[in-house]
Amino acid sequence: MENQDNKQDNKIEQKVMSEIKSGRVKLRSKYIFLAEKLGLGSAFALSILLAVLFFCLALFYLKASDNLIYLSFGSRGVFAFLESFPYLLAASLVIFIFAAAAILKRSGVSYKKPFSYLAFGLLGFIMLAGTILAFTNIPERIERGTFGKHPAGVFFRPFFRDDMEARKNGIAGRVVEIGENYIVAQTPRNVEKIDLSELKIRLREQINEGDFIMVIGERKNGLFIARDMRVARPDDMPIIQRSVHQRFGNFVPLMPR
Amino acid sequence: MTSKTNLTGLSDLKVLSDERLAAIIREKDRELYGEIIRRYQTKLSHYLRKFVHDADELEDVLQDVFIKTYKNLYDFNVNKKFSSWIYRIAHNEAVNYIKKHRKEAFSLDAKELEIIDEKIDVKKEFDAQLLKNKIGKSLSLMKEKYREPLLLYYFEEKSYEEISDIMRIPRSTVGILIMRGKNILKEFLTR
Numbered sequence: 001m002e003n004q005d006n007k008q009d010n011k012i013e014q015k016v017m018s019e020i021k022s023g024r025v026k027l028r029s030k031y032i033f034l035a036e037k038l039g040l041g042s043a044f045a046l047s048i049l050l051a052v053l054f055f056c057l058a059l060f061y062l063k064a065s066d067n068l069i070y071l072s073f074g075s076r077g078v079f080a081f082l083e084s085f086p087y088l089l090a091a092s093l094v095i096f097i098f099a100a101a102a103i104l105k106r107s108g109v110s111y112k113k114p115f116s117y118l119a120f121g122l123l124g125f126i127m128l129a130g131t132i133l134a135f136t137n138i139p140e141r142i143e144r145g146t147f148g149k150h151p152a153g154v155f156f157r158p159f160f161r162d163d164m165e166a167r168k169n170g171i172a173g174r175v176v177e178i179g180e181n182y183i184v185a186q187t188p189r190n191v192e193k194i195d196l197s198e199l200k201i202r203l204r205e206q207i208n209e210g211d212f213i214m215v216i217g218e219r220k221n222g223l224f225i226a227r228d229m230r231v232a233r234p235d236d237m238p239i240i241q242r243s244v245h246q247r248f249g250n251f252v253p254l255m256p257r
Numbered sequence: 258m259t260s261k262t263n264l265t266g267l268s269d270l271k272v273l274s275d276e277r278l279a280a281i282i283r284e285k286d287r288e289l290y291g292e293i294i295r296r297y298q299t300k301l302s303h304y305l306r307k308f309v310h311d312a313d314e315l316e317d318v319l320q321d322v323f324i325k326t327y328k329n330l331y332d333f334n335v336n337k338k339f340s341s342w343i344y345r346i347a348h349n350e351a352v353n354y355i356k357k358h359r360k361e362a363f364s365l366d367a368k369e370l371e372i373i374d375e376k377i378d379v380k381k382e383f384d385a386q387l388l389k390n391k392i393g394k395s396l397s398l399m400k401e402k403y404r405e406p407l408l409l410y411y412f413e414e415k416s417y418e419e420i421s422d423i424m425r426i427p428r429s430t431v432g433i434l435i436m437r438g439k440n441i442l443k444e445f446l447t448r
Contacts, residue, residue, distance in 0.1 A: 011316070012316060020290060021288070028329060028331060108425055112421065114429070
């Protein structure tokens with residue numbers, strides 16, 4: 001048995017060495033490994049960077065758009081909240097976090113510690129760095145670039161603009177006309193006529209032309225039927241305000257006073 | 258032995274650590290790779306035999322391991338243990354082989370049977386051949402994640418640290434897997 005093993009061992013050595021000596025089997029260049037490591041490191045850094053950026057943008061969107069404010073209407077605002085939720089931003093964030101985690105796992109530098117520790121560490125870092133970044137003016141500059149003519153805005157446009165599409169259950173915009181049982185508002189997308197005849201809760205505040213409002217309700221035959229409405233403060237939803245301004249310019253009443 | 262390095266003879270070669278030898282092979286003298294093969298062929302053959310039962314296939318797998326090891330020598334970090342690195346390559350080849358082929362019963366030699374009897378503490382009065390077959394079958398039925406650390410720890414005599422490097426799992430997990438693997442094997446055998 002031992003002799004057989006030795007014979008087999010010698011055979012393997014001879015075969016492998018003959019492949020090496022003949023040049024059929026060559027050492028892979030050290031630069032290939034260096035490039036692989038650099039590539040993996042760069043991909044990891046880029047994933048982390050984008051995850052931090054998208055976390056920051058998601059926070060900024062929630063804070064500066066109409067999305068979270070719909071929840072202040074109670075259970076009736078949930079549909080509008082869900083409709084205006086930045087799904088693309090959230091999905092991109094999740095993808096970049098998973099990409100970073102997968103690269104970290106594949107790199108083999110992290111196996112000494114349980115992966116759950118690293119995953120929590122990674123998530124913590126992304127959230128912390130994203131939150132800090134959200135307090136700077138970077139997300140606002142990105143958002144302004146997106147709605148403006150900045151070339152880099154093209155990349156971020158789908159993440160912001162698609163979330164501003166006309167919604168079935170909520171409207172946020174600037175009042176430009178007030179009539180009997182209706183108002184007309186400019187939204188980031190278009191001009192909407194809002195029917196107030198079925199408004200269940202009477203407005204506590206006085207609405208004036210030029211005010212920004214938030215309405216929840218539903219669409220029927222091309223008309224938005226309001227169920228609840230409130231006036232938004234200037235700082236409540238700066239993204240909506242900037243988008244409306246970008247689209248329609250300064251406030252001009254539709255009807256002459 | 259012809260050598261392009263300053264090594265004066267076979268005795269010098271023998272005292273070189275695996276790590277130093279790997280560094281010399283990739284930087285100076287590729288023909289010294291034969292020494293690596295001589296150092297590891299018996300150990301790796303013993304390890305791979307647990308997964309590959311056919312002698313010809315075992316030879317092919319072993320050859321692949323040595324060729325992959327050679328090709329990737331620049332990927333080896335000389336500050337780490339060479340044996341863990343080459344076992345890692347063998348482990349990957351074994352995993353690939355298992356994926357391609359159906360599971361077969363393990364074949365244990367007499368010494369391995371003694372180890373199992375002593376370490377796993379099977380105090381049943383089995384007939385030796387019956388016990389051997391039963392252990393082989395139990396190991397083949399066991400999940401890969403429990404079987405591999407058991408094999409490396411008991412049969413290849415690797416430390417927790419080395420198994421951690423070979424399997425790329427935390428050291429604490431190695432201990433847990435070995436303990437669970439032992440219990441599963443014991444359960445199989447006492448059934």
